[in-house]
Amino acid sequence: MPAPAASLPADLPPGRTIPASTEVVVIGGGVAGVATAYYLARSGVPVVLCEKGRIAGEQSSRNWGWIRKQGRDLAEMPLMIEAMRCWQEIVPELDEDIGFTTGGVTYLAETEADMRRHEAWLEGAREFQLDSRMLSPAEADAMLGRTDRRFLGALHTPSDARAEPAKAVPAIARAAGRLGAVVLERTAVRSLDREGGRVAGVVTEHGRIACRSVVLAGGVWSRPFLENLGLALPQLGVRSSVQRTSPAPRTSESTFGGVSASIRPRQDGGFTIARSGAARFDIIPAAFTHFRAFTPTLLAQWRILKLRFGRPFFDALGQRRWRDDQMSPFEAVRVMDPEPDHALLDDVMRAAKALYPNLADARPVERWAGLIDVTPDEVPALGPVAAVPGLYLATGLSGHGFGIGPGVGYAMAQMVRGEPTVVDLSALRFSRFQEPGGAVAAKPA
Numbered sequence: 001m002p003a004p005a006a007s008l009p010a011d012l013p014p015g016r017t018i019p020a021s022t023e024v025v026v027i028g029g030g031v032a033g034v035a036t037a038y039y040l041a042r043s044g045v046p047v048v049l050c051e052k053g054r055i056a057g058e059q060s061s062r063n064w065g066w067i068r069k070q071g072r073d074l075a076e077m078p079l080m081i082e083a084m085r086c087w088q089e090i091v092p093e094l095d096e097d098i099g100f101t102t103g104g105v106t107y108l109a110e111t112e113a114d115m116r117r118h119e120a121w122l123e124g125a126r127e128f129q130l131d132s133r134m135l136s137p138a139e140a141d142a143m144l145g146r147t148d149r150r151f152l153g154a155l156h157t158p159s160d161a162r163a164e165p166a167k168a169v170p171a172i173a174r175a176a177g178r179l180g181a182v183v184l185e186r187t188a189v190r191s192l193d194r195e196g197g198r199v200a201g202v203v204t205e206h207g208r209i210a211c212r213s214v215v216l217a218g219g220v221w222s223r224p225f226l227e228n229l230g231l232a233l234p235q236l237g238v239r240s241s242v243q244r245t246s247p248a249p250r251t252s253e254s255t256f257g258g259v260s261a262s263i264r265p266r267q268d269g270g271f272t273i274a275r276s277g278a279a280r281f282d283i284i285p286a287a288f289t290h291f292r293a294f295t296p297t298l299l300a301q302w303r304i305l306k307l308r309f310g311r312p313f314f315d316a317l318g319q320r321r322w323r324d325d326q327m328s329p330f331e332a333v334r335v336m337d338p339e340p341d342h343a344l345l346d347d348v349m350r351a352a353k354a355l356y357p358n359l360a361d362a363r364p365v366e367r368w369a370g371l372i373d374v375t376p377d378e379v380p381a382l383g384p385v386a387a388v389p390g391l392y393l394a395t396g397l398s399g400h401g402f403g404i405g406p407g408v409g410y411a412m413a414q415m416v417r418g419e420p421t422v423v424d425l426s427a428l429r430f431s432r433f434q435e436p437g438g439a440v441a442a443k444p445a
């Protein structure tokens, strides 16, 4: 569960000042930024991580905690396989049990269309030699503790995992700190300091930090940050609601995905329950700028998206330009803490009980929402920004970034050090949006 926004410190801790200079500044204390700082510090590179609010205050503590290869876009698969190795490597280094469990992931098939979708993914993923396989109706029933053969089958990957997001990312940040990274909360980066067009530092609300490289891992705030520099990133925010339940028995350690409900066993004995794709899309000015680029995604998901006009923080997300000496949108909203959709979550709870009989007596004990940053092709933008030498993006993780986050951090650290990355990331390059046929190139003038 995410910690409440009200628990934020009032300012930098007494006596704490920001460093005058470092080698790399990472903007954003979500899983992408924290993992990047961890791997930079581990290789001895001086790094300062600036987080406007609290480490993992936004998506990275609010997510469902699934760490999966299953169902993933194949463009991300090599990096996801690497991310699994990173999780195994990082977990023993942490000072807290983050509930990392290789319990598997299971996508239930209720209809022929579900079966065809799962089988098509399995066929496409064959080149990666995963342990994914189709389960029979009897096997699916056994995992759920049912006997009625309600499912036509299921797609199952035993080596997929889960962890408690609200514990995991702060624990990785503390590990980065022990390795020498300087981790600053309540430190918004307003803009870049540039000399001759190249990164020379960042301008924070507390002053400047000189550096040679900047990694922007700002989640849903990456788009306005870049827009203030005159750069276009097609990225929108989609609000998604989640709940956790009281403890309940379990017949399997697997995480279950169905069309009507997604169910993940928690370390505290309860379950994290939500509905995949059931999201609210808030209309902000950027939505109009990038509408054409997003039309295919919106149409594909029209059944479950609710459109509505925004609230105050969406005004902040829509603010396009500010000066270095002006308060930025990042200070205006320290922690994005949207209202959950209770009517939706009531319905999801009913659906979850119908799927998993063990949940019969479970009740929701906490609800929250998060704003997911999504690119038009729903895969991240990772790598250098050609127009601003020294600036790198690690953003647009598009609703499945918790699992892949450590892999993103590992590869970003390699990139910033000027080394070849562990896997080829060219399919995830930022420039794809500007190329002929890309989202920004396609945008009406």
Ligand SMILES: Cc1cc2nc3c(=O)[nH]c(=O)nc-3n(C[C@H](O)[C@H](O)[C@H](O)COP(=O)(O)OP(=O)(O)OC[C@H]3O[C@@H](n4cnc5c(N)ncnc54)[C@H](O)[C@@H]3O)c2cc1C
Residues within 6 Å of the ligand: 027, 028, 029, 030, 031, 032, 033, 050, 051, 052, 053, 054, 055, 056, 057, 058, 059, 060, 061, 062, 063, 064, 065, 066, 067, 068, 187, 188, 189, 190, 217, 218, 219, 220, 221, 222, 225, 240, 241, 242, 330, 334, 335, 369, 370, 371, 372, 394, 395, 396, 397, 398, 399, 400, 401, 402, 403, 404, 405
């Ligand atoms: C409800 C929900 C369910 C999800 N379920 C899953 C799941 O089961 N599995 C999975 O893999 N993924 C899941 N995701 C997606 C996953 O949580 C995200 O992809 C991932 O956490 C994104 O990490 P990030 O570091 O890019 O961004 P964030 O976690 O959003 O972090 C960005 C940080 O940058 C900070 N920041 C931004 N701008 C500035 C600035 N200028 N100065 C200083 N700080 C700044 C913000 O305050 C924020 O803390 C889910 C997301 C949600 C919301």
